[in-house]
Amino acid sequence: MAGRPDSGVVTRRRFAIGGIVQGVGFRPFVYRLARDLSLTGWVRNTTAGVELEVQGKDAALAAFERSLREETPPLAVIASLAAEEVAPCEETGFRILGSAGGASTIQVAPDSNLCSDCLRELFDPADRRYRYPFITCTNCGPRYSIITGIPYDRPKTTMAGFPMCPACLEEYHDPDNRRFHAQPVACPACGPQVRLQGSPHASASQPGQSGRGENAVGSAVELLENGLILAIKGIGGYHLAVNACDHSAVQRLRERKKRDEKPFAVMAADLAAAQRLALLNETERRLLTAPESPIVIARKTRDCPVSPLVAPNNGWLGLMLPYTPLHHLLMRGNFEALVMTSANVSDEPIAFEDDDALERLGGIADCFLVHDRPIHIRSDDSVIRVFQGSPLFYRRARGYAPRTVRLPFETPPLLGVGAELKNAICLSNGREAFLSQHIGDLQNSSTYDSFRRIIGHLAGLLEITPRAIACDQHPDYLSSLYATESGLPVTAVQHHHAHMAACMAENGLKGEAIGVVFDGTGYGSDGTIWGGEFLVGGYDGFRRAGHFRTVPLPGGDAAVREPWRMAAAYLHQIMGTDAFALDLPAIARQGELEKEMLAAMLEKGINSPPSSSCGRLFDAVAALLGLRHTVSYDGQAAIELEALAEAAEDDGVYPYRIGEAPSGSSAGAVIASGIELDFSPMFLKILSDLADTVPAAVIARRFHGTVAHAGTETCLRIAASTGLERIVLSGGVFQNRILSDLMYSGLVARGMQVYTHRLVPPNDGGIALGQVAIAGRRN
Numbered sequence: 001m002a003g004r005p006d007s008g009v010v011t012r013r014r015f016a017i018g019g020i021v022q023g024v025g026f027r028p029f030v031y032r033l034a035r036d037l038s039l040t041g042w043v044r045n046t047t048a049g050v051e052l053e054v055q056g057k058d059a060a061l062a063a064f065e066r067s068l069r070e071e072t073p074p075l076a077v078i079a080s081l082a083a084e085e086v087a088p089c090e091e092t093g094f095r096i097l098g099s100a101g102g103a104s105t106i107q108v109a110p111d112s113n114l115c116s117d118c119l120r121e122l123f124d125p126a127d128r129r130y131r132y133p134f135i136t137c138t139n140c141g142p143r144y145s146i147i148t149g150i151p152y153d154r155p156k157t158t159m160a161g162f163p164m165c166p167a168c169l170e171e172y173h174d175p176d177n178r179r180f181h182a183q184p185v186a187c188p189a190c191g192p193q194v195r196l197q198g199s200p201h202a203s204a205s206q207p208g209q210s211g212r213g214e215n216a217v218g219s220a221v222e223l224l225e226n227g228l229i230l231a232i233k234g235i236g237g238y239h240l241a242v243n244a245c246d247h248s249a250v251q252r253l254r255e256r257k258k259r260d261e262k263p264f265a266v267m268a269a270d271l272a273a274a275q276r277l278a279l280l281n282e283t284e285r286r287l288l289t290a291p292e293s294p295i296v297i298a299r300k301t302r303d304c305p306v307s308p309l310v311a312p313n314n315g316w317l318g319l320m321l322p323y324t325p326l327h328h329l330l331m332r333g334n335f336e337a338l339v340m341t342s343a344n345v346s347d348e349p350i351a352f353e354d355d356d357a358l359e360r361l362g363g364i365a366d367c368f369l370v371h372d373r374p375i376h377i378r379s380d381d382s383v384i385r386v387f388q389g390s391p392l393f394y395r396r397a398r399g400y401a402p403r404t405v406r407l408p409f410e411t412p413p414l415l416g417v418g419a420e421l422k423n424a425i426c427l428s429n430g431r432e433a434f435l436s437q438h439i440g441d442l443q444n445s446s447t448y449d450s451f452r453r454i455i456g457h458l459a460g461l462l463e464i465t466p467r468a469i470a471c472d473q474h475p476d477y478l479s480s481l482y483a484t485e486s487g488l489p490v491t492a493v494q495h496h497h498a499h500m501a502a503c504m505a506e507n508g509l510k511g512e513a514i515g516v517v518f519d520g521t522g523y524g525s526d527g528t529i530w531g532g533e534f535l536v537g538g539y540d541g542f543r544r545a546g547h548f549r550t551v552p553l554p555g556g557d558a559a560v561r562e563p564w565r566m567a568a569a570y571l572h573q574i575m576g577t578d579a580f581a582l583d584l585p586a587i588a589r590q591g592e593l594e595k596e597m598l599a600a601m602l603e604k605g606i607n608s609p610p611s612s613s614c615g616r617l618f619d620a621v622a623a624l625l626g627l628r629h630t631v632s633y634d635g636q637a638a639i640e641l642e643a644l645a646e647a648a649e650d651d652g653v654y655p656y657r658i659g660e661a662p663s664g665s666s667a668g669a670v671i672a673s674g675i676e677l678d679f680s681p682m683f684l685k686i687l688s689d690l691a692d693t694v695p696a697a698v699i700a701r702r703f704h705g706t707v708a709h710a711g712t713e714t715c716l717r718i719a720a721s722t723g724l725e726r727i728v729l730s731g732g733v734f735q736n737r738i739l740s741d742l743m744y745s746g747l748v749a750r751g752m753q754v755y756t757h758r759l760v761p762p763n764d765g766g767i768a769l770g771q772v773a774i775a776g777r778r779n
Helices: 026-036 058-070 116-122 166-172 213-225 247-257 271-277 282-288 325-330 354-361 445-462 478-485 495-506 557-561 563-581 592-604 614-624 636-645 680-691 696-722 737-749 764-778
Strands: 010-020 040-046 049-057 077-086 094-096 194-198 230-233 238-243 265-268 295-300 316-320 337-342 367-371 383-387 390-395 404-416 426-435 468-472 490-493 513-523 529-538 541-548 657-660 664-666 669-671 675-678 726-730 753-755
Touching: 010 058, 026 040, 026 049, 026 058, 026 094, 049 058, 058 077, 116 325, 194 213, 213 230, 213 238, 213 325, 213 367, 230 354, 238 247, 238 354, 247 337, 265 271, 271 282, 271 316, 282 295, 282 383, 282 390, 325 367, 354 367, 383 737, 390 764, 404 495, 404 764, 426 445, 426 764, 445 478, 468 478, 468 764, 478 490, 490 495, 490 764, 495 513, 495 529, 495 726, 495 764, 513 614, 513 696, 529 614, 529 696, 541 696, 557 563, 557 614, 563 592, 563 614, 563 680, 614 636, 614 680, 614 696, 636 696, 636 737, 657 696, 675 696, 680 696, 696 737, 726 737, 737 753
Parallel strands: 040 094, 230 367, 265 316, 295 383, 404 468, 468 490, 513 726, 541 675, 726 753
Antiparallel strands: 010 049, 010 077, 040 049, 194 367, 230 238, 238 337, 265 337, 295 316, 383 390, 404 426, 513 529, 529 541, 657 675, 664 669
């Protein structure tokens, strides 16, 4: 229509718009646009998105449609826009109508950080919301965490209990106001209030602070400056906060939280402060200041002032900026940064309900900074690292969930229930897949309760009733048991096939590809534990084209917690019981009885399931280098091994063997012989390097280069035999920056088309997407 002469004839056009168009100021945007162009009509929310009709002359309609596509509100994402001409009618003006029903393909806006306009008002003494911790508008603030149902209107949010005062109502109904139809709008007179209170478990010697409003925030800042630990209620749950530069305070937090070494995230006041803590490239700066406001893992500065206890044995720091008005107020305190770690104990889910928080965190926090705006659904902070100039998710949650991933084909309504660890669930309908926020490890009963609640909440919110359910092939996973007990048709998906499919789906791939899945643990189709896998196939099926040579896991899960067992297992496989006589810290520090027991387990195969795990290979080398004999959190040995390798330059690779794996079959699965990647020669050379006192950093770097080189060569062999040139990289091990860079670059240099994760985590947090993609093809 653009450029068409204005005929002067009045026409009317109807638009149906899908995507993230509710809770983002879309209807006010449409209202102002229509009014400015002197168009009449109406706009309303529907369960499918937004529907509107506009009427006027052709030139104005063309300008309207152009702006509709190009000038959307910052948080809006238009996924579909259908337009048709309808008969004109008699009317005056433009109206915002009440919400309508209909078939649901709705998308829900994620929570967003504070916008620049609200930030300016927050610190403007002349503004009526000056220093008000809940200032927000149509362009920012909570969404997913406060929505109780759709259509997105105030009665279906946790703001329903806060009737607007006359001043807020006037803004809400004023088309020229930034808060026009902003559902969470509030002010000090009518909105939520913050208060400070002592821990219910406080002893007589602990502080008994209390207060409300600005006094509460001021007192909270003083407590933090004095080294106390605060539980602070945010958008998606509670944080535990402490001055990040106060060594003794950080130590106390670790002791009370029972978290020995896993890194804490920190919050800096602004980008300038963040750059005193970490070396930030352009992508990292952009991520930190984006509306999603994730934790970004960035390299520490040489003189980073935070306590070494924040991220022990790690050259990287999880860093974020304030994303709520309350955070901005707190960050005016006299500290370089605050530790802002998820408020939980050990592996429990993050606390988000007040009574539960007071009970669970009472033994950790000295005081609580709480407020009376309920959080309807918990959502942790998202965690991202930059890889090849793009975001790579470690944890996908606040700010991103429940955004959709566009599938390359249609599916019926489906539910994927994910894996056991780092669980997230996924609902799909048509070509849209809605991946939930990070849920956590289902072995914890509270996390399993959260898993069930999030399934119900998200399915209700999206109005998706699954016709079938997809789960991991592992029969003992709680998510698999949930699927079995659901009464729905179940599709069991092999763990690494789901990883591969997730990476294919988010890259929009169809057909077949080579899937390199380097992972910790996954139930294999032959009953063994897989994890260093080269698959060939697509959504319809796969074959195992290659894998790491299997090695026993002495003690099963105990081998995951104690990497020295893996070092012993690899060495025993190469040199038998002589391995236990080696003068290595990983071996020598064990008692004779322990070594005898382990030797017996390995010799007789007692509680020692065979595994091709790539994660356990990293564990074994970390133990050999004396880095880590036991771990206190998942992936710790590999993370520290990577950190050590960063201290050395590329220095060649160790020898390895690529041979043919023994063939077999199990449970009807296709177990082709394929390629076996054997790192035994590498271990012998590492022993030689250790004897020659080669620096551990050099050995660590050579090890990374070896795995990347061997993986690349294996891919090229498979590519030559299959004719496939597309390679997808997935699995938790690909969170390792050095390995990922080396392998990605190596494959690209050899002419391969390499695809990595960008929208969902490479670890088990993305696996539910692969499950629904595979089940979608089978249903």
